[in-house]
Amino acid sequence: DPHTTPPPPPPPPAGGRRGVAGRGPGMNMESFPGGSASGPNATNCSVPPGGGGGGPRAVPFTDGAAATVVVLGLLTLLTALINAAVIGAICTTKKLHLPANYLICSLAVTDFLVALLVMPVSILYMTTETWTLGQVVCELWLSVDMTCCTCSILHLCVIALDRYWAITKAIEYASKRSARRAAVMVGIVWVLSVFISMPPLFWRQRPGRGGGLQQCIIEHDHLGYTIYSxxxxxxxxxxxxxVLYYRIYNAAKTLYQKRGSSRHLSGRSTGSQNSVDRCRLDHCRVSHTFCASDVSNSDPAPTPDKLETADGQNEKNQICTSRERKAARILGLILGAFIVCWLPFFLKEVLVGLRVVQPSPLVSDFLTWLGYVNSLVNPLLYTSFNDDFKLAFKKLLRRKEHA
Incomplete structure (x- = not known):
């Protein structure tokens, strides 16, 4: 009947933020009006059905939203600046040109990419609650997010492995610890990250022609990929x-205990002096590796001559005890920050994939940004406890002030 008012068009799908299995904010399952999400090949980017209501949904910009944007923007800026400072310090300071620091520099590059390419887009998406950047940018953003965040985590793994070898195989590994080896480790990390993050591209469906893109998400109904990622x-x-840090701590603790036995043996005979010096040398090398290498391994290991010129054994013991406590604190901070930042997010991802829980958008966004914060914490923990990095940062600030 031409005189009858036509029914209103169906509303567009709820403007949720992206949900990434293994990376990015996890969200409730995407649904369509009059139906539910399809099976494992469900589209990842919602397209409004034919008819009206296909335009972006207007979202009121409240004071709370403005405050959230300001806070997240500051976090993004700090993450970019601090990681850039670490990269600049290592590149411009010759004393920091060491294989262990190359791994830290690569970690800083990865975290810088998170701050530059991932976090600003996430802020925009959270603010507008609808995707306005198109299909290509959506695909790139999801892929970069998953790859860079995974790569950041795997960097922490290879840094721990490097330190483990430096402690348990100090003499043997010293000859193998080169820039080329660090480059190989970094390359392996990036390859693994790509293999973990790229599979969704093979089954992700594209929206039809003329359809408007409303959401940029990945479904959690592909359980196999959720578990894999x-x-x-x-x-x-x-x-x-x-496991590695537990073994590092035990190895260092064992060598700390040799401090007492070497002191006891030193008064017995001159014939055992060589073995005592060797024990002291190994202990101090490992003690330094455990402490300072938790940050950078910037200083050379002490030699027996340097040990002999010390003021006395008591002073040596106090220094070693101080290093032990400092190492334990740094180790606790590194492990604690990593677990606090990422465990809640990945636990939620598994539970969502198993359809045990369906968190709200607010909870999902909070857990995602808690993971992003790890990219801000990493450069602070891996550099701020090292004197060489502190001097390098001061030089950078002086250069900027002079310029």
Whole structure:
């Protein structure tokens, strides 16, 4: 009947933020008016059905939203600046040109990419609650987010592995610890990250022609990929890091205990002096590696001559005890920050994939940004406790002030 008012068009799908299995904010399952999400090949980017209501949904910009944007913007800016400072310090300071620091520099590059390419887009998406950047940018953003965040986590794993070898095989590994070896380790990390993050591109469906893109998300109904990505990107690296640092701590603790036995043996005979010096040398090398190498391994290991010129054994013992406590604190901070930032997010991802829980958008966004914060914490923990990095940062600030 031409005189009858036509029914209103169906509303567009709820403007949720992206949900990434193994990376990015996890969200409730995407749904369409009059139906539910399809099976494993469900589209990842919602397209409004034919008819009206296909335009972006207007979202009121409240004071709370403005405050959120300001806070997240500051976090993004700090993450970019601090990681850029680490990269600049290592590149411009010759004393920091060491294989262990190359791994830290690569970690800073990865975290800088998170701050530059991932976090600003996430802020825009959270603010507008609808995707306005198109299909190509959506695909790139999801892929870069998953790859860079996974790569950041795997960097922590190879840094722990490098330190483990430096302590347990100090003499043997010293000859193998080169810039080329560090480059190989970094290359392996990036390849693994790509293999973990790229599979969704093979089954991700594209919206039809003329359809408007409303959401940029990945479904959680592909359970196999959810398990594969979360295990590869977090759970296996977490286990490896915990095991390695546990062994590092035990190895260092054993060598600290040799301090007392070497002191006891030193008064027995001159024939055993060589073995005592060797024990002291190994202990101090490992003590330094455990302490300072938790940050950078910037200083050379002490030699027996340097040990002999010390003021006395008591002073040496106090220095070693101080290093032991400092090492334990740094180790606790590194492990604590990593687990606090990423465990809640990946636990939620598994539970969403198993359809045990369906968190709200607010909870999902909070857990995602908690993971992003790890990219801000990493450069602080891995550099701020090292004197060489502090001097390098001061030089950079002086250059900027002079310029």
């Amino acid at each position: 979360t295990v590869g990107a977090f759970y296996i690296p977490m286990i490896v890091i915990l």
